[in-house]
Each structure stands twice: as C-alpha cells, then as structure tokens.
Amino acid sequence: MIDLRRLHVLRAVAHYGTVTAAARALHFTPSAASQQIRQLARDLGVDLLEPQGRGVRLTPAAESLLAHADAIQARWELAELDLRADHGAPAGPLRASGFPLAVSVLLAPMASRLRERHPRLSVRIQEAEVPAGFDLLFEGEIDLAIVEATIYNPPLSDDRFDQQPLLDDPFDLVVPEDHPLAGRDGVDLAEAAHEEWIAPVPESPCRPHVLSACGEAGFTPDVVHHAMDWNVMAHLVAHRLGVALIPRLAHLTPHLPITRVRCTGNPHRKLLTCTRGGGHARPAVAAALAELRDLAPTAVA
Template sequence: MIDSRLRILQMVAEHGTVTAAAQALHYTPSAVSYQLRQLAAEAGVELVAHQGRGIRLTNAAHILLRHAERVQEQWELTRAELAALGSEPTGQVTLCGFSTAASRLLPPAAAGLRDAHPHLTVRIIEAEPDRCFDLLLSEEADLALLVVTADSPPMTDRRFDQQPLLDDPLDLVVPQGHPLSWRRRVTLADAAGEPWIVGHPGTTYHQLVLAACMSAGFTPHIAHHADEWATGTALVAHGFGVILVPRLAQLGQESPVTRIPLRGEPAPARRIMSVTRLGAREIPTLTQAVDTITATAARLLPKPDGG
C-alpha cells in the first residue's frame, strides 16, 4: 500500500548504497536508481548527491523519509481499524523469524491462526534477523521474531514496534564426562579457557556467542566454525570444544554430550523480540499470534526457577 518508491528510498537510507538496497529488495541497482529518479522528479527535488563512488541522501530525502514513516504508521492504524471492523480476518498474514523461532515458536501460532480463521492464509518465512526487518518494511511479513544483534535498528526506530518477548537462556554443551559436567553451578566464565565452536562470522549465532562471552568478561578462543546445531554438537561430542545453545534449540540425541544450564547474574540468555511495523501490533490477528507465541514459549521454557 505504501508507495513503492518511498519503500525504495527507505531501503537506500537503511543500507547506504543503491546496490545494497537493491539486494534487500530483490531488485537490480538499475531499477532502484530509476525509481529514485522518478521519485525525485515527482517531488521536484534532488534526492541523492554523489559522494565518492556512492551516494549521499540529501536533506529533501530525509524529509521524504519522515513522510514515509508517518504514512506507514497511518496505514497500520487503518489496517487495524479495518481488522477491528469485525468480520472474519481475510487475506494473508505472514510471520517470519530466525531458525529456532521458525521451527519451534511460529508453527503453533500459525496453526492457531489458520484453525481460528478459515479465510486467512498464513505464511511463515525463515529468515535471519536483518532480513526480517526488510521483510517487515516491504510488507512481505507482518510479524517477526528475532534476536537482537548489533545490526538491529535501535528500539527508537519509528518504523518498528519492537517488544521483548522472552529471554531464552543459554546452555553450555560439553562432551560427556567433561569436568564442568559435574559442577553444581556453572557460569559462562568457567568455560573461558575452552576451545569454542561458533557460527561463521556475520551470522547471528556468531554475534550471539561473542556478545555473551564478552559480557562474561572474556574473549573466546575460537577453534571451529559450525552454523548448524547438529554439526556443533557432533564436534563437541568428539572433543573439539564447547558450544553455547539457546534453551529453545533442540539437539539431536545422536551425540553423547552434556547440556548444562548456565548460571550468573543475569543468567546468559538471548533476548527474543517480537517486531511489527509501528502501529500494526493492534491488528487482532497479530495480537493473537503474539499471545500464542508467548504461551508456547512458556510451555517450552517451563518456569525459570533459580537464576
């Protein structure tokens, strides 16, 4: 509903370059360039200034960006009004989230929606947090579950409504028989000297582990890279190091490892957020989805006793 040219401008502002914006939108740079030109003509102002081999957005562009935010918000309010108008929710709602969310939290919520509203089409997209924000902006998705990363927009970003959903505690996974597995109380710092297995640089998992270790006061010795839980677990089982897994993540039973809840103040955890476009949270369908997700999470993470 929001003008596609404004969306493109938002992406350019977000990603800094025409090329990156094009990538996020599944467009080619030519298309983005062309549309920016159109928008500039329509508004009767210059939008971009060339700077080096890239571009810089002008003052006028920032005015248009503020406009886009307001229109976006207004549109979400209207959507909510329409949805509240009664009658069965119709059309399509799309939930997106990173791997663990997509596999454990979203399906129950999606199924609940589907069963409650026969005329509603429910879609799920598994995507990394960065991409989730793009999906929200482009209205390809309506609700996103994601872990905060260094690349996340700030909480104050007026395009999004970001609410903490739950704190997913982190467990340390060590080989069976590892000295730490006998300890009554293990903190992250206790594993500071271990060789670590983390995701590839740039992945959310990589950032997560590094951030957790950093806030525990040490920099991990990274011995191996593995992006999938199964791979990491297997490496641990064979004594290549230790990994950190969020409580929500399910590990296969194949590898003989010990999973140890970490203690600490605060206990190491990853914060999972539910994110909508600003104003969209009031849409009944989404409210219901968030409720279901909260309930699911409570079931999967029974009582966080002790801390």
C-alpha cells in the same frame, strides 16, 4: 501532490543503502529507480540525493521527508485495518518469518494453534535470517517476524518497525557427559577458560553473544571449530572436540553423550517480535502475537 510510489523508492534507498540495492528489491532497474527519485525531487523542488564518492547519499531534505514518509506508512497500515475490519475476527492471510529455531519452536506451534482457533485465518511461514526479516517486513512480503536482538538491527526508535520483547533465551555450557563440569547445578564460564571451544561461524548473530559471555567471564575462548547449526556443534562436543555455549531454545539430538550445564551470570540472547509500524493492530497479527506470548515461557523452560 506527492506520488507515494516515488516516495516508496526513496524509502527503499534509505533502507538498503544504495539506489542499486533498492532497485533490486523493488524489481526496478537502477536507472528507473533513479528517475523516480529525480521526478520526486522536481515535484518537491528540493534535492534528495547528492554525490558521495562513487555513490550517493540522502540530503537533509530527504532525511526530513523520510520521517514523514514513515509516519504515512504507519497511518496507511491503520487505514487498511479500518477498511478491512471484520468485527475484529482474525481472517485472511498472515505471513510470518523467523530464523530456523524460531520457526521450529515458536512459529510452527503458533500456526497450529491459530489454525484450530481461527479457521478463517491462513498462516504462511517463511524461514529467514534476522536481516532478511526486516527486509521482508519493509517490502510488505510478511506481516510478522521473530528476530534476534543484535547491534545490526534497526534501532527501537525506528518508526518503520514495532519491535517488542518476546523472550530471553539462556545459553547453557554443553560438555561431554563425562566432563569434570558435567552434572553441576551451575558453572562459572571462567572454569572453562582453558578448554578448546566450538563456536558459531563468524557471520552468525549468536557469535557475538558467545564471545561476549566469555569476555565477561574474563577470557577469550580458544575456538578450534566453527559451525552454523546447533546440532552440529552438539555432535562435535559429543566427540570430545571441545565445549560450546548453546541456547536453551535449541532442541539437540537426543541420546548424544553430552550434558547441558546452566551458567552463572545467565548469558542469554533476546528474541523480539517485529511488525511494521501500525501493523500489530491487525486482528490476525494481534492473534499471532498473543499466541507467541503464551508459548514463550514454556519454550525455554
């Protein structure tokens, strides 16, 4: 008989990449986590970890076991749904996370609507950047996340997560209000090729989108300033320190002497909703997803 607690430790090692990181996430010591996996290996009569340099890696047997483990987790989500069903009425806690813009523009109004329409539902929101959102889902700390599609996300084929498109968030070129490109109905980014640029910091998930959009227009931007916050970037533009690509979802400080100009070619980023495999069927999560789908079209209008 497989001990599901030990199986979860193995799943955590696969998710976080090392025994130490998995132990930290599960509030174990590394030695205790290793002991759980060794005992699971003895129970099954197979090796689950093998040395790789100074660390370890999963064996083929462990990879095969994990495919079943992820399916078991999804079935467990559905089993909990059946056990706790209350005639399909959304009730109880709903825990959601998102990066700052997603919280401000999507999750906050979603929570307000759910409170009015489903008074037995208690919504809890946690701000978290994209990688942390997947970790929180995996750990069972949240039920729903809004994430940005990046090359670092788990693949859509990963059965641990159900990732669904929510909206495309276009990037606008933001320039000083007296800039030669201001007031245009649309602009080809190539026309800004010789400008000084303000871009997201290197670790931002939006930075690759900005650089890719410029690359598709045929140039590498001369980035002279970096910022984490879109409003910080807008203030730098207002002081004529450069131009920037800023997503339309971002609500910028009003009355700044800047202008948004739509870009031809429609550079954009994709936002997704993400739940654990099987988790989207819970009435509370289903109600939240319905509200988000209703809010999405007007969020970037």
